[in-house]
Amino acid sequence: MPQLIATVATLLLLLASVLVVHFARREAAEIRRSTSAETQAMREEARDLHSEAQRREERVAQREKDLAGDQRASQKFQRALDERATVVARDERRLADQRSSLEHREREALAAVAGLTAAEARERLVAEQVQAAKDAAMSEVRRIERSTRETAQQRAREVLVQAMQRQTGEAVTETSTTWIDLPSEEMKGRIIGREGRNIRAFESLTGVNVMVEDGVNAVQLSSFDVERREIAEVTLRDLIEDGRIQPQRVEAAYARAVDDVDQRHLDAGLDAIESAGVRGISQELVSTLGRLRLRTSYGQNVLSHLVESARIAADIAREIGADVELARRSAFLHDIGKAFSHDRDGTHAAIGAQLAREHGESGEVVNAIAAHHDEVPQQTLEAVIVQIADAVSASRPGARREDSDGYVERMESLEHLVAEHAGVVKVVAMAAGREVRVVVEPDIVDDAGTRDLARTIAEHISKDFSFAGEIKVTVIRELRADAVAG
Known part of the structure; x- marks a missing residue:
């Protein structure tokens, strides 16, 4: 019995081994078939890639051939251009030589006709051309100046008229x-x-x-x-x-x-600030402004002048697109130094600028105050507007009046300033100093020089003479010839 069991077990082991070998062979065959299919697919793909690579190589080779052909064509074209440039340069040199020869013969012919040497003829021709150019330039300059002046004056009149017509002021008289x-x-x-x-x-x-x-x-x-x-x-x-x-x-x-003096100063300053439409003034400056209610300049109340100037400056700035509030504030404070002009050294413009700086006013406001009488250059458009507003307020009819001694002194100073220019024979200040007639020596100043002299005198007056409004300068040149028949 045990032997039978052992035999059966051996047979079972053999059967299992046979089955294992059979299944292993089937699986190996299946793997071989699958691998063979994949290998075949990879070979086909490799052939396709090889074919594509060959086609690309053929296209690259063709492009290289085309590029080589283009390069040869370009080189041929470049050689043609170089040859053409050489021909053109040779022609230009030939033409230049011909032009030079013709000019030389022309100068010799002109010199022979005029009895001049070539150098003298050339100098005369150059001088004539220079004079013609100067005359043309001067004519163009006068035309541009006239056009610019007319346009500027028209626009300035419009702006000033619009600014002034919004203001109302009373005529003032100084009284004791x-x-x-x-x-x-x-x-x-x-x-x-x-x-x-x-x-x-x-x-x-x-x-x-x-x-x-x-x-x-x-x-x-x-x-x-x-x-x-x-x-x-x-x-x-x-x-x-x-x-x-x-x-x-x-x-x-x-x-x-x-x-109550200080309180009255403060109240007057506050009323002026409200009337001018200015905000943010320190209390010390408000009291200082109030002191100006008792100050006059040629009969014009200084505080009223500041209020009027602030309104005019704001209107002008609004018309030309400038900073309205900066112009208003600067014009309102421009004469604040007059409150201390009798106590401190310096001009009221310099004192006012220092006072504004000490109380925290901006650099633009300080500059406008200091520059409103041209003591320092204006750094902003608003500073120029302040100067204009000051002049408009001071020069309107009835705003100010001068005593006779001051009037005579001002006229004499104006005439003396104009008489300093070369060629001036006589100077007459007219229309309360609004016009100056200048008579010049005709042998010293020619017709063209009269215009230059008028412009120079006007610039000199603007720079060195303090005045409100405008001063018209008229230069007169008259040549008279006398003879006596015996």
């Missing part, structure tokens, strides 16, 4: 007196007081003369010191309102008027 209306005739007696003690106390405290006239229901305060006169006016109005006038009350009212 102030009239105060009284509520009744009985108030005159109170102001005078018993045996004149009230009026004497008032005049002693204020330094102002009080004049009471019969038949006039008002009193007059007279003083050349505008600050004293303003304090006296405030004092007297306070007393008139209270009704009780005596030396002690005069002293009390005067003390209140003196104490």
Whole structure:
């Protein structure tokens, strides 16, 4: 029995081995078939790639042949161009030689006809050409200047007229007196007081003369010191309102008027700022501006002038596209230095610029203040606008008036300045200095030079003479010949 089992087990092992070998052979055959198919596919793909590579090599070879042909054609064309350039250069040299020969013969012929050497003929020809060019250039310059001046003047008139027509101003007169209306005739007696003690106390405290006239229901305060006169006016109005006038009350009212000076300055400055439309002014500058309410320039109130200049500058800046607020602010502050011009050294423009710089104003504003009388160059368009607005406000009819001594001195200074130019024989300032007639020596200044001299004099006046508005310069050249028949 055990032997049978062993035999069966051996047979089973052999059968299993046979089955394993059979399946292994089947799997190997399957692998060989699959590998053979893949190998065949790879061989076909390799043949395709080889064919494509051969085709590309053929195309590259053809392109190289075409390129070589193009290069040969290009070289041939370049050789043709070089040959043509050589021919052209040879022709140009031949033509240049011919032109030079013709010019030389022409110069010799001209010299023979005119009796001049070739060098002299050449110099004369060059001189004639230069003079013709100068005449043509001068004519063109005059035409351009005339056209530019007409266009600029027309546009400037439009801008200034539009700016000025928006402003209204009163004619001013400089005065040293102030009239105060009284509520009744009985108030005159109170102001005078018993045996004149009230009026004497008032005049002693204020330094102002009080004049009471019969038949006039008002009193007059007279003083050349505008600050004293303003304090006296405030004092007297306070007393008139209270009704009780005596030396002690005069002293009390005067003390209140003196104490309120700074507040009145501040109020006047604030009113001016509001009227001009300016914002952000420091309180110190506001008080300084308020002091200008008591200052005048040729009879024109300085604070009113600043307000008017600010409005004009803003209108001009708006018309030409400049910075409106910068122009308004700069024009409003341009004369602020006049509040200290009698206390500090320097011009009011320099003092005002320093004051503005100390109180944090921008560099553009400082420059506009310093440059509005050409003491320093203008750095911005707004600085030029400030100068124009200042001149417009000062030169409008009724804005200012001059005393006779100042007027004569200004006319003499203008005439002396113009007379410094060479060739000037006589100078006459006319129309209150708005026009200057200049007579020149005809042997020194020719016709063309009169225009140059007029322009030079105008530039000299603009640079070295302070004036408002415009000054017209007219140069007159007259040649007279006299003969006596015997």
